[in-house]
Structures are given as structure tokens and as C-alpha cells.
Amino acid sequence: MTASEQSDMLAGLIGTPTSHSVVVVERGPVSFFADAVVDDNPVYKDPAAAKDEGFENIPVPPTYPFVMDHWGAFTEFQSGETFAGIGPALGALMSKGGLILHGEQEFTYHRPVVVGDVLVGKGSIVDAYQREGKGRTMTFVVVETNWTDERTGDPVVTTRFNVIHRA
Amino acid sequence: MSQQRLSFDDVHVGDQAPEKVHKLTRTDLVRYAGASGDFNPMHHDEVLATAAGQPSVFGHGMFSMGFLGSAITDYVGAGNLTHYKVRFSRQTWPNEVLTTKITVAGKRSEDGHDLVDLDVRLVNAQGEEKVIGEATAAVPSAS
Numbered sequence: 297m298t299a300s301e302q303s304d305m306l307a308g309l310i311g312t313p314t315s316h317s318v319v320v321v322e323r324g325p326v327s328f329f330a331d332a333v334v335d336d337n338p339v340y341k342d343p344a345a346a347k348d349e350g351f352e353n354i355p356v357p358p359t360y361p362f363v364m365d366h367w368g369a370f371t372e373f374q375s376g377e378t379f380a381g382i383g384p385a386l387g388a389l390m391s392k393g394g395l396i397l398h399g400e401q402e403f404t405y406h407r408p409v410v411v412g413d414v415l416v417g418k419g420s421i422v423d424a425y426q427r428e429g430k431g432r433t434m435t436f437v438v439v440e441t442n443w444t445d446e447r448t449g450d451p452v453v454t455t456r457f458n459v460i461h462r463a
Numbered sequence: 464m465s466q467q468r469l470s471f472d473d474v475h476v477g478d479q480a481p482e483k484v485h486k487l488t489r490t491d492l493v494r495y496a497g498a499s500g501d502f503n504p505m506h507h508d509e510v511l512a513t514a515a516g517q518p519s520v521f522g523h524g525m526f527s528m529g530f531l532g533s534a535i536t537d538y539v540g541a542g543n544l545t546h547y548k549v550r551f552s553r554q555t556w557p558n559e560v561l562t563t564k565i566t567v568a569g570k571r572s573e574d575g576h577d578l579v580d581l582d583v584r585l586v587n588a589q590g591e592e593k594v595i596g597e598a599t600a601a602v603p604s605a606s
Contacts, residue, residue: 325498332498332526333498333532334485335529335530335533337533339541357533367500400551401548405546408542
């Protein structure tokens, strides 16, 4: 690909949907995840401690929304739609070698996520661009996922990450 | 824990949250792989990691963000975060001692919420920054 073809390819990625999932937030995974990030706050384990702190149910640690797809996207709740995600874009870049890095991660919280929530997440590529520097080409692909409450449609948490391809 | 509540009136720019210190182990890497579903072998398979030119397995960036997040919520109270963002600047390695550094960078009131902005970092014993970022929490005023 020429530089201008590559630039067109990246511009064409913006707006591409990457995911549509329905997840259930469950107590076991939340408790295990809290242990895995060395978080000993009892609100993640004990419903009474969570109620004392004003939560309707056990809340989740701040970065749990990054992994909840892994735990709670049960097949029967999914729409059946499939998405290629960011795989094809990264595949095109990796065909010439290089390294993929997780560059940045961001969460915007609209309300606490709690055990029992059923959330709908829709992700899409919101930016894609290249930067040259130090003899390297860095390609940035930014994916945003908006999670809403399945029952009310209200926004719950917005996650955003960028993946960097370094060649 | 959040029993000792942070109040907007008592927090000042430059205040530092209590540090959390943790020595990273290979067991932490395996536990985080299971908890997150991230089974990239670079994080648990020493044979593959060294064959790929790495000195050893290395930590998940999201473990660093999660551990730093626990120190943030210990300070501001679980459920009070409105925003948390980091940049991953260096890999973490088994046996490194990781320390959270959280400093109050600003205070503001917006849409009826009293917000505290934090500068957040995770560093090793040599002071090398592993993740650098920012967080915002809505904290109650003193009752």
C-alpha cells in the first residue's frame, strides 16, 4: 500500500462497528477480579458492605468493564450479529510486520456498575491515524464502546482504548 | 477502605493519597490472565516469552491500571469515580515492587458535582513510570 492508500484505508475505518454485546454482571467473576487486581475493599465481596456504602448491590472495580464481555456475554442473549472487530485493520498493518501495543485506556463512568446489571455494549472505531517519528510509523486505532442499561437505555459506562501498531 | 471518607472541603491541591505497594509475582500474572480472559502467552508462558526475545514473562498493562485503580478508589471511595484514563508507558516484570502515586491536581464544581482531579501513576522501585494517567471523582462535601 502507498502512504496515501494507507491513509484512505485508515480514514475508511472510522465509524466501523466492532462489537454489539449483551453482558450480565455476576458476583463470582467480580469477586475473583477484585482479588486479581489486589483490591481488598469488602464492597466487592460482601453485599452488606456494599449496602453500607450506598450501593444497590455489589459494585465492580474500576477496570472491570474492560473484561465483563469475557465473563457475561452469554450466547442466548446475543443478537447473532457478528463483527470483524479491529482484526482486519490490524491484519493489514501486521502483514508487513511490526508490533501491536495497548497504548491508552479510558473509562467514563455515568453510574456504578453493580452485580445484577444487564448491559448492552456497542463498540466502534472512532479514530484511526498515523504518525511518523524516529524512523518509525505509528498507527493508532481508537475504539469506543458505549455501555447502556438494557432495561432503561441509560448510559452506564463508556470505555475507550487505543491500539498502536509500531513498524 | 472508604470508611474514612474523603470530603471535598478537606482535600487540597497537592495532597497525596496513601500509597499501595505490591511486589509483582508470576502468580499475579496467571491470576490476572484468568480473571480477564487475556491469555496472551507473553504474560504466562516463560518458554514462549523468552523465545520471542523477552527477558521473561511480563505483566498485563490492565493489571497495572487495575491495581492503581484500587488505590484510587481506596482514596476517593468506590463508586465515586467519574473518569479514569491511563497511558501504558513501560512493561512490568516479575519481582518488581510497584507503588501507586496519587496526587490531587485540581478541584472544581461542575453541574452540581464537586469534582476532584487526580494525577495518577504506578512506578517501580527505581521510580520508572509504568502507567501515567488522570482520574476524576465526585466526592461529597463535609456533612
